[in-house]
Amino acid sequence: MKPCTPLSHARPLWLRDARRELLLFGVFALLLLGLGLGLRDPWPSDEPRFALVAQWMVGHGQWLFPHRGHELYPDKPPVFMWLQALGYFLTGNWRIAFLLPSLAAALAALALVYDLTRRLWNHRSALLAAAALLVTIHFTYQMRNAQIDPLLLGWITLANYGLLRHLLLGPSWRWFAAGCFFAGVGVATKGVGVLALLMLLPYLVARRGHWRQLARPTGGWRWAGGLALFLVPILGWLLPMLLVAHADGDPQHAEYVQNILFGQTVHRYATPSGHIHSPFYFLGIIAADWLPLSLLLPWVLPAWWRRLKRRDARFLLPLGWIVLVLLFFSFSPGKRDVYILPALPMTVLALAPLLPGLLRRRGVRLAVFTLTTLLAGALTAAAALALHRHPAWAVKIEQSLDPQIWWMLLAIGAAGIVVVALTRVRRAPLGWLLFAGVLWSVYGLWGYPMLNGDRSARDVMVRARAIAGPDAGIGLLAWKEQNLLMAQGPVAEFGFLKPWPQQYADAVAWLQADPARRWIFSLDEAMGQCVDRHRAIHVGHANRREWWMFQAAAVAPGCVPGTSAEQDADEQP
Structure with a gap:
C-alpha cells in the first residue's frame, strides 16, 4: 500500500489549497448540522423519552437503571443517556445537551470517512465523499435528531475505521484493538453494535482469494487479544448492573435485566411487535431516503462489479459488510428506516474513488439537477397553493402546525429555484449542496422555534400551569414523555405503561386527597365518560392529541373509564 499523501501536498478539488478546502467544508458541515441547536426542546417520538431518562439520572444519581418517571425504562442500554447527561454537565442547558451526542457522532463520521x-x-475523492455523506437526506435528517441510531452510526463508523486501518492499510494492531473496542461500545449503546465485526467475514474471503490492496497481518494471539477488547465496554456496563441487581434483590431490577438482555435483543429481532415490513423494505429506503446518493446507483453498480472482478479488497470489504448488514435486518420481520443508517458511511467510502468521474457525467448531473428542481418546485407550489387556495389538506395540516410553515416552505422552495437557475445542469452537484444548506439552515433557524411549542408540548404544559396556578399539584393521566419533560412546577404521575383505567383510578384517589389544590391533566380518550367536560x-392540542384539565368536582363518583361502571354512569339520565 502506498503511503498516504500529506494534506499539504494533496491536489485540491476547488480552492488552491487542500487544507483550506477541508477547513471550509468543516465549517459548512458544522453549520448544516448544528444550526438551530438550543432553539427547540426534544420532539417525539423518541427524543423526549431519552431526555427524560437523562434528566432523571442527573436529578436522582441513578446511572445503572434508567427511569421514565418513577418506572424503570428497560428498552435501551444507558450509554446514550449518559452522554446526554454529560452534555448537560458541560453546558448547563438541556436544550443544547440533548442534541450534542448526535452532533458529535455526525461530525466524527464525516471526519472518519474523509480520513480513511x-x-x-x-x-x-475524500472531500467529495464527505460532502456526499453530509447532504444525503437520510444522514442529515437523522443526525439532527436526538435518537440512539445517530450515535450508533458514530460508534460503528469508528469501529469500521479501526478495522479497515488494520485490514487494508495495516498491519496496525492498535487500530484493530480500537475497532473491536468501539464495536463493544456500540453494543453497550444498542445491541446491534456487534455488526461492525462482520467486516472480518469479507476480509477472510479476500485473504483466502489473495485479493489486492489487502494487509496480511500475522499473530494469532493478537487477533484474540483485539477481539477480547470487544467485551471490555460491554462488561464495564453489564457487570456493575448485574451485581447491583443481584445484591439489592429488587424484583424490578431483576425484570429490567431480563428485558434488556433478552426481550430487547433476541425476542425483539425474532418476534417484533411492530414496524412489520416485507424483506424488500430497505430497498425502498435506499431509493428514497438516500437521495441524491441513490441516483448514482445505475452508474455505480457496474463500476463496483468491474472493480470486484479485479479483486480489489478496498471495495470488497465495505461492500461485503453492507450486504451482510442489509441481510441481517431484512431477515427480521420488524424494520425501521434507521436500522440501515450505519451502512451509509461505508457506502460512501466504496463510492468515493468513483465520484470525481461520475460527477463529470452529464447524465449524473442531469439527474441531480432534476431532483433539486422537482423538490424546490414542489415546495414552492405546495406552499403557494396552501397560502392562496387553502385546500382541505392544507387546512388539516394547519390544525397541528403553525400556518407560518407555508411561508417557511415558500422561502426554501424559492431559494432552491434561484440556486437551480444559477448552477444549472453544469454545476448541479454544487446546486444540491447549496440547496441542502438553505433547507436545513432555514429549518433549524425558523422551523425549530415555530414548531417547538406544539411538537414539544411546551405550550400545553405552560397553559396547564397557568390554569392550575403556581403552587397547585398537577397529576398526569395517560401522559406522553414530552408532557412530563415539559411540565412546569409540582407534578405527579401514575405510571407510564400502566393501563389507563388503573392510572385513572390512582389519579382520582390522589386528586380527592387534596381536592382544592390538585388538578388532573389528561388525554381526552383516557377520561372516557367519567369526567364532566362542562366542568x-x-x-x-399538541402532538395530534387533545388535552384537558379537571378537578374533583368534574369526576363522576364510582366511575372508571373502560369498565362497566363507566357504562352505568353513561346510561344514567
Missing part, C-alpha cells in the same frame, strides 16, 4: 478515503485514495377545561 484520503488514505485509501486521495484528498479529492373541565380544554387545555389545547
